[in-house]
């Protein structure tokens with residue numbers, strides 16, 4: 111069976127032959143021209159319905175969203191807009207399509223807002239925008255595996271239920287087994303939800319890094335690619351409670367190797383999408399252009415979507431220390447004139463996404479890699495630098511996004527790690543297994559975390575993270 115994508119790409123092989131296609135009706139013009147789509151591509155196949163061959167009853171039953179199987183002859187199209195079409199000889203309606211109910215759904219052919227589409231996330235796969243976005247999301251995932259495979263990394267699955275809070279940020283969802291007859295109790299006799307993984311306290315993973323490090327300490331180069339959960343009770347356009355994270359970890363790498371890896375990796379994936387998702391990108395590029403037109407002139411993007419992607423892979427990312435970045439921010443007229451929601455006051459403060467975006471979009475006009483952050487604002491496992499004040503951390507910042515990757519060289523020295531953990535109140539005993547990586551043949555190593563959805567946001571030009579994951583999980587959205 112051929113997809114519509116295959117057929118459109120290679121129709122000459124079947125020109126003037128009868129073929130069978132199946133799909134959903136995207137539009138039905140003048141009771142004669144059906145735009146049929148099977149999800150394989152953004153492009154529809156035009157099916158021409160010849161009145162002479164079909165009774166009025168059949169034709170009346172076909173409307174937008176109908177599912178059809180069509181047998182017909184492949185011909186070169188006389189009309190504008192497509193090179194090929196099929197002249198229907200037989201049309202089978204595959205399933206019911208309730209016309210009245212359809213009217214209140216997003217399948218009804220008119221322009222719907224993204225918010226409205228989000229409310230019916232289970233139906234938005236049938237729209238052009240979400241078809242394009244999810245095909246590209248697939249391509250991004252595929253390219254990620256491909257990059258690591260080509261570079262001799264092994265794909266490791268780390269646990270989803272874990273006892274570790276890798277980030278020490280306390281943004282965890284606990285795990286409960288709901289064996290209501292057998293629930294652990296607190297001293298007061300209440301159900302103790304916190305202790306309920308068969309008597310142990312566990313949570314959904316916030317990062318696979320710590321486990322990933324143990325794997326890298328034997329396999330050398332590994333990466334994880336799995337669901338990640340954070341109890342982010344904030345409604346930003348870049349945070350989800352459930353997202354997908356990619357975390358490579360490499361033995362014998364230092365911070366600079368880690369930055370090189372991150373840059374090569376991002377460029378590989380973006381190039382893969384440019385090379386393999388042309389039709390979808392062109393569609394989104396047009397959509398992006400339209401969106402820009404509705405904005406005031408000075409807020410408009412300087413480049414189109416495809417242009418933006420091409421520019422990002424053409425140049426080396428700017429590499430800037432945290433200290434330099436703070437200087438730039440402190441001296442910026444934005445900061446002096448109070449344009450930031452969170453003014454930058456001194457060395458040591460954590461950067462907000464408005465600061466990151468200022469550096470990327472206004473100051474450097476380039477993706478930026480910031481490195482050597484103050485130790486107080488980063489997690490315990492990062493390597494302490496000789497200045498005793500900063501750690502070998504790095505964040506990759508992208509236009510329109512802010513932080514897309516966070517990573518570091520890890521602290522490989524057991525004694526230094528122990529001191530840092532004590533300072534930051536991280537329980538050494540709970541992480542006894544992690545400490546073993548520093549006890550038996552410790553080596554320098556480094557890695558990073560990329561949020562899949564942030565990268566998909568960037569390559570699709572979408573602006574809300576809820577629109578690049580099939581079923582967004584946010585504080586206000588947990589239905590499907």
Ligand code: ATP
Pocket residue numbers: 277340342348349350351352353355513514515516517559560561562563564
């Ligand atoms: P942010 O500063 O944006 O909250 P973070 O520093 O807390 O991110 P890390 O712990 O460094 O995030 O996680 C690594 C990567 O995972 C981030 O660079 C980002 O791409 C992604 N990420 C983190 N939190 C989320 C989230 N809630 N939803 C989607 N992606 C996320």
Ligand code: MG
Pocket residue numbers: none
């Ligand atoms: Mg965060």
Ligand code: MG
Pocket residue numbers: 513516
């Ligand atoms: Mg951050």
Ligand code: MG
Pocket residue numbers: 505513515516517
């Ligand atoms: Mg981070």
